[in-house]
Amino acid sequence: MISDMHVHTRWSSDSKVPVEMQIQRGIELGMKQICITDHQDYDAPVFPPDFFTFLLDDKGDDDTITAYLTDLACLRERYADKIEVLFGIELGIQPHLTEKLNQVAARFPFDYIIGSTHTFQKMDAEDARHYEGIDIETAVRRYFEDELVNVRGFRSFDAAGHMDFVLRYGPGAAETFTYAKYGDIIDEILKELIQSGRGIECNTSKFKAKNMINPNRSIIKRYCELGGEIITFGSDAHVSERLGEGFREAGEIVKECGLKYYAVFRNHKPDFYKI
Numbered sequence: 269m270i271s272d273m274h275v276h277t278r279w280s281s282d283s284k285v286p287v288e289m290q291i292q293r294g295i296e297l298g299m300k301q302i303c304i305t306d307h308q309d310y311d312a313p314v315f316p317p318d319f320f321t322f323l324l325d326d327k328g329d330d331d332t333i334t335a336y337l338t339d340l341a342c343l344r345e346r347y348a349d350k351i352e353v354l355f356g357i358e359l360g361i362q363p364h365l366t367e368k369l370n371q372v373a374a375r376f377p378f379d380y381i382i383g384s385t386h387t388f389q390k391m392d393a394e395d396a397r398h399y400e401g402i403d404i405e406t407a408v409r410r411y412f413e414d415e416l417v418n419v420r421g422f423r424s425f426d427a428a429g430h431m432d433f434v435l436r437y438g439p440g441a442a443e444t445f446t447y448a449k450y451g452d453i454i455d456e457i458l459k460e461l462i463q464s465g466r467g468i469e470c471n472t473s474k475f476k477a478k479n480m481i482n483p484n485r486s487i488i489k490r491y492c493e494l495g496g497e498i499i500t501f502g503s504d505a506h507v508s509e510r511l512g513e514g515f516r517e518a519g520e521i522v523k524e525c526g527l528k529y530y531a532v533f534r535n536h537k538p539d540f541y542k543i
């Protein structure tokens with residue numbers, strides 16, 4: 269099965285699953301690699317009703333990042349003959365954080381960094397205040413505007429996570445989405461990623477519930493048309509039952525968009541495998 273490059277564990281404030289359980293599930297599914305990518309969102313707005321910190325082990329300081337990597341190193345060793353455990357992290361980007369994130373990326377030996385825009389205009393994408401009193405197109409555009417600033421400022425991540433995240437939460441956003449509506453700005457994001465050798469992710473966490481992949485297939489197709497070649501697959505599983513969910517179907521969609529290989533990152537360098 270396609271390797272899962274977006275996996276959460278108990279190091280994330282919104283998951284309880286031991287790292288080892290995710291690894292064992294990856295082995296059961298026949299994955300050759302699994303990349304653990306727990307949440308680290310500095311300055312995340314506290315958004316009810318969750319109240320999650322979205323910081324590693326609810327602390328997120330440098331010592332905690334070191335402890336996290338030490339845990340992963342130990343498990344890499346233990347499972348070396350069964351699966352390759354890769355060191356990842358999902359960093360939440362906001363325009364005012366880009367310099368700090370570049371420093372964090374440089375300081376720690378990650379294999380793979382997902383750059384995710386969960387928040388725009390300092391509010392969680394799920395926060396209803398984004399969508400009150402304005403048309404959905406304006407709200408969605410604001411999301412992509414922040415994301416463009418994010419990808420230009422934080423240049424050290426390897427792939428953009430679920431890059432149309434706003435379509436999950438904006439009322440009617442997914443139903444009314446067409447590439448043409450936002451093509452001017454999404455083109456800029458994609459060109460920035462391609463020129464700097466960065467990839468996109470095919471995130472399947474809403475595949476079962478909403479028959480949706482993120483980003484929308486038209487964005488993947490455009491990435492490919494513009495010359496992009498790097499795509500990873502991520503289930504974003506916060507429980508082991510959901511590891512690799514939807515990968516078979518999503519693999520077919522990605523191939524239809526024109527990409528025949530998926531990427532696995534080691535020390536920030538992609539290797540390619542047939543989908």
Ligand SMILES: [Zn+2]
Pocket residue numbers: 358384386429430
């Ligand atoms: Zn995310």
Ligand SMILES: [Zn+2]
Pocket residue numbers: 274276358504
């Ligand atoms: Zn995630």
